[in-house]
Amino acid sequence: MFNTNLTADSFSTQLLRWFADHGRHDLPWQHPRSPYRVWLAEIMLQQTQVQTVIGYFNRFVSRFPELADLAAASTDDVMQHWAGLGYYARARNLHKTAQIICLEYGGQFPQDPDLLQQLPGIGRSTAAAILAQAFAQRHAILDGNVKRVLCRYHGIHGWPGERKVQDLLWQFAEQHTPATHVVDYTQAIMDMGATLCTRTRPRCVDCPVNHDCYAHNQNCVSQLPTGKPRQSIPVRSTRMLVLRDAQGRVLLEKRPPSGIWGGLWSLPETSEESDLQTDCQQRWGLTIEAIHAGIPFRHTFSHYHLDITPLYLQVKNPGFCVMEEDRWLWYNNALSDRPGLPAPVTVILNQLSELDGL
Ligand code: SF4
Structure with missing residues (x-):
């Protein structure tokens, strides 16, 4: 009442x-x-x-x-x-x-x-x-x-x-x-x-x-107020690739304009099943020289959890693969003027300086 x-x-x-x-x-x-x-x-x-x-x-x-x-x-x-x-x-x-x-x-x-x-x-x-x-x-x-x-x-x-x-x-x-x-x-x-x-x-x-x-x-x-009826939200997982070239630049990919993180610059992702070396060669013409797995963490959206494993990859870029400029960006992480990045990508890039031994 x-x-x-x-x-x-x-x-x-x-x-x-x-x-x-x-x-x-x-x-x-x-x-x-x-x-x-x-x-x-x-x-x-x-x-x-x-x-x-x-x-x-x-x-x-x-x-x-x-x-x-x-x-x-x-x-x-x-x-x-x-x-x-x-x-x-x-x-x-x-x-x-x-x-x-x-x-x-x-x-x-x-x-x-x-x-x-x-x-x-x-x-x-x-x-x-x-x-x-x-x-x-x-x-x-x-x-x-x-x-x-x-x-x-x-x-x-x-x-x-x-x-x-x-x-x-x-x-x-x-x-x-x-x-x-x-x-x-x-x-x-x-x-x-x-x-x-x-x-x-x-x-x-x-x-x-x-x-x-x-x-x-x-x-x-x-x-009061009465809480939302409980429902469990699904868990998804992804690997985010931190591809660093010889100049220390990181490859960023622009997300499509709508959907999660629409219009922001993010890290390329790959599923757990894919072969990294083949993936990097076929998608960007890059050769992996060293791999360092980062610490996995969870990012929660309103409708699902995303378990993210960062993979730090030192790559050799022979430069023969032409990338569309408005979709791909070799970004210098030392610059203070960052493009719009999703929060988890900011976390991962902030950890890069600790990985100089790569
Ligand atoms: S309106 Fe909110 S703050 Fe005010 S007495 Fe009621 S419960 Fe307390």
């Missing part, structure tokens, strides 16, 4: 009072709070915490200060400035959306939620957050933090990914969103979820709505 015995504004009024003294008022995307900066921050904040986003956001807007700069940039440049934030489809969608807004909307963000939601990477909650913060329109948001707050506050059981639970959460989110002060309220409820009503060890004693909170009053905070 969940808690509905509350007026719409008892929640928002107390939250706004708390926000005035304890909320975050100095985030970089709040000054100035342009649609471009708000949108960029919202996309970065999907799946990533504020403290991590701040550095990426500042570097990103320093390189692409306006929407038109992002739209005109190369995919490589965008991916390079996103590398390390993960969930790379976000960066590809960001780039596409910037181009669409420049081409189809004269460089101005549409102010209609339905139009915004048609743009790549913008769902209902993100559209609402952009319109509320950049245009002061009254729209309810429902990101992961808000779901957690509302599940606990109203005592909503059931996994928030389920349709009927989500519909109920949207109803409460709409109900609580005030007619005025929507810019502050939107930031306030995000801040509350991120700083008070945290996933583990929430600070209920400091919470402005603790008197009315179902989970706090019923002593069941740790049980």
Whole structure:
């Protein structure tokens, strides 16, 4: 049984009072709070915490200060400035959306939620957050933090990914969103979820709505929100080849534009069954002179684990194999200006300096 015995504004009024003294008022995307900066921050904040986003956001807007700069940039440049934030489809969608807004909307963000939601990477909650913060329109948001707050506050059981639970959460989110002060309220409820009503060890004693909170009053905070029904995810394995030539350069391969690590520069991979010498000869005309197996490690995606074995190979490059320039890159690992790399590839390349004995 969940808690509905509350007026719409008892929640928002107390939250706004708390926000005035304890909320975050100095985030970089709040000054100035342009649609471009708000949108960029919202996309970065999907799946990533504020403290991590701040550095990426500042570097990103320093390189692409306006929407038109992002739209005109190369995919490589965008991916390079996103590398390390993960969930790379976000960066590809960001780039596409910037181009669409420049081409189809004269460089101005549409102010209609339905139009915004048609743009790549913008769902209902993100559209609402952009319109509320950049245009002061009254729209309810429902990101992961808000779901957690509302599940606990109203005592909503059931996994928030389920349709009927989500519909109920949207109803409460709409109900609580005030007619005025929507810019502050939107930031306030995000801040509350991120700083008070945290996933583990929430600070209920400091919470402005603790008197009315179902989970706090019923002593069941740790049980809400209900977790996703357990399902095991598959394990895949791969060997990543660190092919080093006589000049110490490493061969990188550009991933296809969509899919895992789309558009990033990665290491060539090979299955455990393949014969390395034959593979290297046939694919790149390279002869292996020495092999050193690195320490295997696991990288986990949302839908599978990837067990990676790095293989460090010293190779002789007679140079007779012509490689497409936009797909293959002999990269000097000593350079500080790295192209966009997936996180596991960065780990492997960072270990290279320890392997000088190869
Ligand atoms: S009282 Fe605790 S559980 Fe309830 S909303 Fe506040 S922080 Fe969350």
